Amino acid sequence: MENAGxxxxxxxxxxxxxxxxxxQPTDRPIEDRFxxxxxxxxxxxxIGVYDGHGGAATAEHISHILPAALLNNPPSEHARVFKSTDESMIANFTNDHSILRSKSRSWVEHAQIVKSGCTALILDVDVITKIASFANAGDCRVVVFSTSVDPNERLLQTKDLNAKTPSERERLKREHPGEDLLVVSGRLFxxxxxxRGFGDACYKLPNGPIGxxxxxKYIDALSSIEEPNKVAMNAQYQSLFYGYRTPPYLTATPMVGTxxxxxxxxxxxxxxxxxxCVSSKEVADIVRTGVSVAAPNxxxxxxxxxxxxxxxxxxxTIVLFQT
Structure with a gap:
């Protein structure tokens, strides 16, 4: 069913x-995936939701490969699977630009997948025990609440993880001591x-021992696939990477829990x-009202x-289910 975007x-x-x-409130293609x-x-x-940025290539790729990789491992391995999946994507790209080997036939696709980025949130539900294991790399959010109209009913939610989150800023300070201009105007660089998230290789790739x-070199490679109407990253290298010293500055390692x-x-x-636009509690209140008035959707x-x-x-992108 569709109406007005x-x-x-x-x-x-x-x-x-x-x-x-x-x-999608604008006329550009949606970059979210699920x-x-x-x-x-x-x-x-x-169930997964993936918020893409800088294009949809990373979110599209992750939405297809991550669920299968997770199913091949127990929920206790969520963090490792997230991390190894991202590392494999980055390795595919760097291998294409190694002086020791020639580019693969898929080098453009490999570059597109790591040039853009996406956050990722998955919920791994045991449908018998109803234990839901979550892995959150970014600022997507899961909220769980009862359909009771009692406003004091429990409300469970994951923590948003981005450059505005105090604990994330503290983590960056610990991991990159002395780099005081990492977060400027509430954004990384x-x-x-x-x-946290997949892709965004420009903030993860090694910088070399000198200069x-x-x-x-990697930014030149990523810039070579830039859309013709955009200013390439290598043309604005100094302003984009003014303090690039100790990568990686993003991690695909998620916060996990049950x-x-x-x-x-x-x-x-x-x-x-x-x-x-709305808080977790406001969403719960709206949905509870919808249940009470028997809203058809x-x-x-x-x-x-x-x-x-x-x-x-x-x-x-919103996913809803009831237990």
């Missing part, structure tokens, strides 16, 4: 109905909100385009209520 889809996996809404992957043999349901020559889902819980997973009810008070300015 909004797409609604639904599917059923392991007896759970998954509803998804995507909203995934729903089930393994009935192991009673696992893995004054440009990027993300501090950043190796990093400049949530115990209960009967009649509602689970909302969404990219930051939603959370820029809770996601449509939620988005309509939000847009009535504050129009999102960024891509919005």
């Amino acid at each position: 909004v797409t609604y889809t639904s599917s059923e996996h392991a007896g759970i109905k998954i509803e998804v809404c995507q909203y 995934s729903v992957t089930a393994n009935e043999a192991s009673s696992r349901l893995i 004054g440009r990027l909100m993300s501090t 950043n020559w190796k990093h400049r 949530m115990q889902l209960q009967e009649n819980d509602v689970v909302i997973m969404a990219t930051d385009g939603l959370w820029d 809770l996601l449509e009810y939620l988005l309509d209520n939000i847009r009535a008070t504050k129009m999102p300015g960024d891509d919005v």
